Every structure is written in structure tokens, then in C-alpha cells.
Amino acid sequence: MNRIASVIVDVPTAQTDRSFDYLIPDELKDNLEVGMRVIVPFGNRQVQGFVIAFKETSTVSGLKEIIEPMDIEPVLNQELLQLGEFLANETLCLKISAYQVMLPPALKAKYDKYITLAKDREIGELPKELEPLFLKQKKVNWKDAEKLVPSSYLYRQARAGLFDVSYEIKNKGNKKKNIYYVPFSDQAQFLNKLNQLNLTGKKQLQVVNIYLQDFAPHTVKQIETKVPNARSSLNQLVSKGLLKKEEYEEYRDPYQNKKFQETKALPLTDEQELVIKPILDSIEHSTHEVFLLHGVTGSGKTEVYLQSIEKVMKNGKEAIVLVPEISLTPQMVERFKGRFGNKVAVLHSGLSLGEKYDEWRKIQRKEVQVVVGARSAIFAPFENIGIIIIDEEHETSYKQEDNPRYHARDVAIERGKNHHCPVVLGSATPSLESFARAQKGVYHLLTMQKRMNNSQLPVVEIVDMREELRTGNRSMFSTALLEKMRLRLERSEQIVLMLNRRGYSSFVMCRNCGYVLKCPNCDISLTYHKVTDQVKCHYCGFEMRTPKQCPECSSNHIRFFGTGTQKVEEELGRILPEARVIRMDVDTTTRKGSHEKLLTAFQEKKADILLGTQMIAKGLDFPNITLVGVLSADSSLHIPDFRSSERTFQLLTQVSGRAGRHELPGEVIIQTYTPEHYSINFAKEHDYLTFYQYEMMIRKRGQYPPFYYLALINVSHENLQYTYTVIEKITSFVRGQLADGKGETLILGPAVSPILKIKNRYRYQCLIKYKNEPNLISTLKQVLEHFQEDQVKRGLHISIDLNPYSMM
């Protein structure tokens, strides 16, 4: 008989990063399973914990008892519990954070448990004490029921199926609500009413125009991006009965009421046949293998994924598909839902806590066989995985920048091993790390070089913007781009314009003294926001009205610099007034479903130009796009990061890939101030292989990945002197422990972080480059343990990032 449970408690410190033993009270004996969460006494507190094992005896005496379980069934299965150990080891995180990251956030929030009588069960089956409660209401709060019957009875009956248990997030107040101005009735009636009203106010007409273009609820804020100070006009339209004011929750499932067009497997092309064969073999024989599917944009990778999954489902197994958050576009979701219908769960950051939890439950209950989601979907609690697919595998968003600092690719491969199934990494521009592994034969390389329907990769032209300036063109559009845009407008074809905003912000500078507005808490310039006329810090959230005078020299020549999408939109309005523009950036896509609306409108040719940031570079598959313009190719080249060339190449290749995917041929114009840069030139030639070779040479010379592994130690504290003392100690300790100078390990530091101060904390770092360093993990653990007390008592912060993707 199991008497004792080993529990990982939610007390996140290095000393408590092990399991503690607890006695299982008699009434819980049948209700407890490994993988459930429990409440246990810890010191003089009560804390949450995860049961990771049962045992009969313990070496510790005077054990305390578990207070109560939190779950009716395990939230983590055996494999995930093991995966937690893997994460803790590989990313140097605490076990408790490894377990927490695998669960839907709703389970971490405060919630109430409710019980309802299961279908087909009757009130008569309940003990007399509970009857009155259930007669009064269908859904009974667990706490109320517990006052009347022992909780062990509730757990037992819930597990036996008498009750269904549901969770409701407690502080509903967290759910954002917003006032929306909703158009009256349907479109026809709206028009009718509009005709009757005979509006004259100019602003009101402008507002109405927005509704005519996008017949949907809007917030004041959204309206005011187009019509400034529109609130009173909106309210007048309400009083005239054309609009209604309604309060909505920010979150609503955009796919809820959507019907998805059913699709059938397409006959594969020769190339697709060739690449899918080894994947299907691996599925059939349940062998673990990692495939790198390198297929040019528009070569039909997604169809290969879909048909692989089909096979997996036929075998009664499950599939995980990861896509980058920003390409979790409706188009992508539609392709999976269209093929597999309600067998698909979708997980992305736009869902509310409750919605995410619902999707997660579908997975747990085996109601779905496929999950499509962003990074954290890799932890989907499937138990019989037949394939794991990572689309756009080069995307750095697969690396979590917070604790635990895991990379979804590593987790995918680990789970692939556990489930004896293939892992498919797909990309038109694989990461250097993955391609190097494929070259070595660690991954199985599969290549698709042709686009569908024999359509050609677009012709790319590089325009030197310095030359434009010399010839007197000061506009943000080169002559060539403008000419080609005009042509598209004449032919009613569509244009995608991308503003590369990575590592770039529209800062505010004094033209008199050169002073740049900086955040008082962080060592970073403030970003200008036109709509609100404010400047904001993207690191700490500081914001203020844009000053009218320079804080330094009091001159009023204070101006903002840089080209935001809004500014481009304005300029488009001036030079191509007839063009209809859809702008997509963080400002226009914050509202739930707005992404979808904008893209659908573009797809339905309600606009000629789609203007946006990186978020438009991926996944779009629209036949009518024949021109792609990149307004500033180089802004991502100047970030202090050894991956900046790789990222620029990837971005340019991806966005070029949006043009000419179907019958109409495509063209691309790349505007740049550094036309000689190799990443721009190889992107022009669509030449991944040569780019790869060239970049590998540079990485080798600079001793960077994939030739070396990296570990980045970052230390921060409010006191500069103390921060420096700590990083100095750490650096010299690490030097002493690791094979610095003798082997191939290099230790760089102490050095100031690229951003010296964030949120009033100074930051220093030490970078370790190594090839083979058996002592690394134990050394780093010692560092964390040594400074454990300083972290708790003095507010010191040490973060260790193995294989960092952000060098900040």
C-alpha cells in the first residue's frame, strides 16, 4: 500500500528544488495519482505541489500529511513528468517551473471548482445532505458541498463519474472589457437607416465610412486611428440609432462560429512524393528520426504536413504542429481545420485563459488528435504521439526567453524519442544550426526546390537608396518601386509592402542639440506613438506626453525620426491617393480577430496594398500578389547580435516568397542603404546554400554557433558597484572551473550588457563559448547556489541562458 507521496513543492528556490515526502491520509488513498497537484503544509505555510511518485517508506521521520488534492485526475502524465526533469537539466531551471510551464495558464490562476451532476445521473443518487444544494442550482461550488459531506466523498464520486467538475477563473475582473461601437443590425438595414438619416457632419460621415469598409464593432481607439477625436461623433451616431454601444470581453474565440471549407488530400507532386516517403516510413515503423524539410517558399510543405498527419491519424495516433505565433493566421488554421475538422485543437496567445483551458481539456480527454499551436503547444498532453511538426523551424520565437529558457525544437526531439515518432522541421530558410546538423547526417535532409504549378520564384531587384537620395528622391519610395506599384494598380493586382522594423524604433530627437529622449529607468530610447502623441518605453512601460521642448537645451526643435507604418500609410495617401491600403501592425491587430478581418479583406481584394511589419512576411498564400516591396532591408542588420545577417536573409526570403505563388508571376523590390551586403544579395538570388556556406565561414571565424555552444550569464541589481563585483566573482570562478585556454572553451567577460540598465537595474554579463564542456552544468549550478542567498535577500538577479537567442 502506498503510504507516502513524493511532492515537488511550489517554493521556487535552489534549496527546495527536490521532492519532499508527505503522508497520504486514508481518505485520499484512492483519490490520489501521480501527476496530480496537491496542497501540502510547508514550514508554516500551505503550498501547491506536484505528486511525482509514491513510495512505501521514507528516510525522513515525522512526515506531515497532504492537506488535499487540487485535481480530479492527473494534469501531467508520466512522460511529461519525465520531460520536466529533462527541462530542469537542460535549461537549468527549477523543477517546479518546468512543471508549471507545461500546464495551461488557467491552472495557475486562482479558480473555483464546481460540480454538476453528470449526464444520466439523478439527484436521488446523491446523499441526502447534498440534495437541497442541487435542487437549488445545477452548478454547485465545491467549497459549499464540502461543508456538508467529506471532501474524500466528493473526490471519489467525481472520479467514479457521478459528478462533472469544472473550473472557473476567480477574478473575472482580469478579463479585459472594452466598449465597442457596434453597427445597427445587418448591413442592408444599416444602409437603409443611413439613407434615411441624411447625415451632414463631416466627421460623422468619416466614421460611417469606416463602418462601411469594415462592418464590425470598433472601439473609440480604433476609430481614432483614422478619425482623430471621434468620440462625440460616435456618440451622436449612437443617439441617431445607427450605432449601438456594447461592452464586450476582449477575448472571443474567432474560430467559434466559423465554418471551415472542407478539403481533400491533393495528389502529390513528384517532389512531394519523394520527401513524404521517408516520413511515412518512419510513421509506419514507429521510429524516431528528425527530418529537416528544406522547401522553397510555395513548394507545398504544408500539404506534406497534412498528408503525414492523415497517416498518423489513421494509425490512431496524435500529431503536434507548431507554427510561429504570428503565422498562426486564420489561413493556417483553416488549412488544418479544413482537412481534419473538429479533430483539431488550436492554441495561441489570443485565446482567453478559459478558452486555452478548454482546448487543453480537449487534448487531455482525447477529443482531438491534432493540436496546432505556438511554442507551448509542444507540451500538449497527448499520450500516443505519431508525429511532431515544427513549421518555420528557424523562427527564434520557438525559444522561450523567460524561465524555463527552453527551445521547442529540443523539447520536440526529446518527445519524439519518447514516443518513437518522427519530428519534421520545415523551412524555406532553415536555421544554421539545423542545416549544419542535416549536413552532418544527424538530421535527415529532405529538399523541395520547385514551386507549385511550375510558378517561378520572383525576380528580385535591389535598389540603392543612397543613389536615390543623390538623384534628389527624398521619399521613402524609390522610383522603381513607385513605378511598379502604379503598374499593379492599373492591372488590379495586389502589393505587399513590408517595413522591416526589427531593432528599430521611431525615436524623438532634438535637432538643435542632438539629445534623444531616453527612458528614466532604462538605458534605451523612448518610442514615439503618434496616435496618442506619447513616448513609451518598450522595456518597462514608462510613458509620457511628448515634450514640446527639449529637456536638455529647451529649444522647440524636437522631432521624431524613423519611419513607422503610419507614416508610410500617410505618404501612400499622398502619392497614390487612389490606392486602397490595409495597414497591419501591432496597433491595428491588437483586437481579437482583427488579424483575420484584415487578411480576409485583402484576400477579397478590398485593398490594393497590404502594408505591414514582419507579421506579414509569413504564411500568406494569395494568388493576386504580384509585387512585394521591402522599404528598408537593412534595419535588422545593425542589431548587435551575431544572428542579424541570418535573420535578415530569412526575413527577405520569406517576404519575397509571398509574390507570384500562383499563375501570375511575381516581382520583388528590396530598398537598402547597404546593397553590397551578402545577406541581401543571396536573398535576391534565392540562394540559401551559398548563404549558408558564407555565413558558416563567418561563424567559424567569429567562434559562434553552430561551431560553438553558448551560455550567457546575466547579472542585474540596482547597485552598479555590487552588480560588477558579483559578475567579476562569477567570471573568475567559471574561469577556474572550466577548461579556459586549455581546451576550446572561451570565457568572455565581465562585460556590460548591450543595454546597461533596464527598470533601474544595472546589467553585466559573462559569455561562455564551448564545444565540449562536461563541467559546465555543475559549474553553473554552483554559481546559482553560491548566490542563492543574495538573490533572496539582496534582490540580486542571476539568469543563465543556455543557447541564448537574445544577446541582450
Ligand SMILES: Nc1ncnc2c1ncn2[C@@H]1O[C@H](COP(=O)(O)OP(=O)(O)OP(=O)(O)O)[C@@H](O)[C@H]1O
Ligand atoms: N500537390 C499539390 N497539388 C496542387 N496544389 C498544391 C499541392 N500542394 C500544395 N499545393 C498548393 O500550393 C500552394 C503552396 O503550398 P504551401 O503554402 O503548402 O507551400 P509552403 O511550402 O508551405 O510555402 P511557404 O513556406 O511559403 O508558406 C498552396 O496554395 C497549396 O494549396
Ligand SMILES: [Zn+2]
Ligand atoms: Zn536640445
Ligand SMILES: [Zn+2]
Ligand atoms: Zn524603461
